[in-house]
Amino acid sequence: MDFMMSGLAACGACLFTNPLEVVKTRMQLQGELQAPGSYQRHYRNVFHAFITIGKVDGLAALQKGLAPALLYQFLMNGIRLGTYGMAEAGGYLHTAEGTLSPVRSAAAGAMAGVMGAYLGSPIYMVKTHLQAQAASEIAVGHQYKHQIFPPQSWKVALAAAMVSGIAVVLAMTPFDVASTRLYNQPTDTRGKGLMYRGMLDTLLQTARTEGIFGMYKGIGASYFRLGPHTILSLFFWDQLRVLYYKYTK
Structure with missing residues (x-):
């Protein structure tokens, strides 16, 4: 249940924050390996990026990559928070005297985080590819042509x-x-x-x-x-x- 609740909670947050993730991805890819001032800036700031993406690609584009983003959040946070919760419930974070050990807590948190990030990394890559997809006039970075499902499927x-x-x-x-x-x-x-x-x-x-x-x-x-x-x-x-x-x- 810890895994399920942690994953679903993260998915709920992702529904509202994914548009910001799309904007972040495109702004990070803009001007990749190019000197400042030598490329066209399609996205001047966060608000301009929102307006530009919505105007050129359509409002639905602000939720690009949502399916893999949800899967990533469910998997990564379910594993990360669920594993840590199991370690805490099992008493592994406490010393023999029953006090909370900062060292054990940090180690359990680090291990849980590494597991979640490692298993979620392939899904994150797909999410990034989909979020970078844009109309040619505002495209940044390499444009992968992934299609998760065929139309009308x-x-x-x-x-x-x-x-x-x-x-x-x-x-x-x-x-x-x-x-x-x-x-x-x-x-x-x-x-x-x-x-x-x-x-x-x-x-x-x-x-x-x-x-x-x-x-x-x-x-x-x-x-x-x-x-x-x-x-x-x-x-x-x-x-x-x-x-x-x-x-x-």
């Missing part, structure tokens, strides 16, 4: 559903947990719940007794269910609509 819809699913499960899981517990609680002879009085009471009791993580139980299953469920629902809806019009005309 079901994989595009699945990736979009999985990306948007991060925000959905983060917002909805507490209510889903509460709803599950409300439906599953024992009742008296009149059908009145014996554990919870309603949705708000369920949320408050859960948070007070089990902590904030208690409100996110099952978030992994919810997330990995959401994408396929969305795609399959749309697929069956589309097929049923085709059959309906075929046999009613």
Whole structure:
């Protein structure tokens, strides 16, 4: 669960910060191995870069490389924070006397960081290639022509559903947990719940007794269910609509 929560938290932040990552990547590649003043500056500053990219490449270009960026954040931060959390929970960061050891904490943090960065490096490379892609008039650095999925592929819809699913499960899981517990609680002879009085009471009791993580139980299953469920629902809806019009005309 430490791995899952750490990774999903980083993905949630990435949804909002990826445009800045696109701007940063292009500004870092601008003027690569060229003397100052000898090249055209397409991006004068952060704000100018935002405007230029949005105007020339379109607003969607500000989220280029989002899929590998999310995967990178999930993998790197899941491993980094999850591994450190496991070391802390296992008591490896404390001395025999029970006090926190700064040396052990630093060593565990460094090892976890190295593992996350090493395993995430190939994905980071793909992300950088995609974020550097631009129209010829504002292109900087080498232009790789990667294409993750072919146009109109079901994989595009699945990736979009999985990306948007991060925000959905983060917002909805507490209510889903509460709803599950409300439906599953024992009742008296009149059908009145014996554990919870309603949705708000369920949320408050859960948070007070089990902590904030208690409100996110099952978030992994919810997330990995959401994408396929969305795609399959749309697929069956589309097929049923085709059959309906075929046999009613």
